[in-house]
Amino acid sequence: QVQLVESGGGLVQAGGSLRLSCAGSGRRFVSYSVGWFRLAPGKEREFVAGISWSGGSSFSGDSVKGRFTISRDNAKNTVYLQMNSLRLDDAAVYYCAATSRYGSDRPIDYAYWGQGTQVAVSS
Numbered sequence: 001q002v003q004l005v006e007s008g009g010g011l012v013q014a015g016g017s018l019r020l021s022c023a024g025s026g027r028r029f030v031s032y033s034v035g036w037f038r039l040a041p042g043k044e045r046e047f048v049a050g051i052s053w054s055g056g057s058s059f060s061g062d063s064v065k066g067r068f069t070i071s072r073d074n075a076k077n078t079v080y081l082q083m084n085s086l087r088l089d090d091a092a093v094y095y096c097a098a099t100s101r102y103g104s105d106r107p108i109d110y111a112y113w114g115q116g117t118q119v120a121v122s123s
Contacts, residue, residue: 001026010119011120018119021078022078022080029098032099035048035051037095037107049070068081094118
């Protein structure tokens with residue numbers, strides 16, 4: 001079993017930055033790839049970014065490329081999502097999730113989920 005807890009959400013002005021954290025615990029968390037997803041009202045859950053268990057590989061969704069960066073520190077059992085140049089349409093609840101299938105952007109492939117952290121963007 002893996003437990004995930006997100007933090008770092010809040011209210012930010014458009015153009016600003018936030019860094020989200022995903023603290024993992026439990027059985028071999030560091031052996032899992034981790035992804036960030038987001039869910040906005042009226043929209044489907046959207047894949048944001050993913051990172052391999054080692055942190056050596058990562059990939060992101062088209063809507064955040066060049067603005068968001070995913071990283072991890074396995075010594076701290078934590079995955080980060082650095083979000084820069086935030087836009088109004090980035091507002092959502094952001095979730096981290098763990099998977100054994102690196103490279104997947106499908107929620108169904110992620111076995112463990114956190115409770116989410118809210119990101120609001122003001123104009």
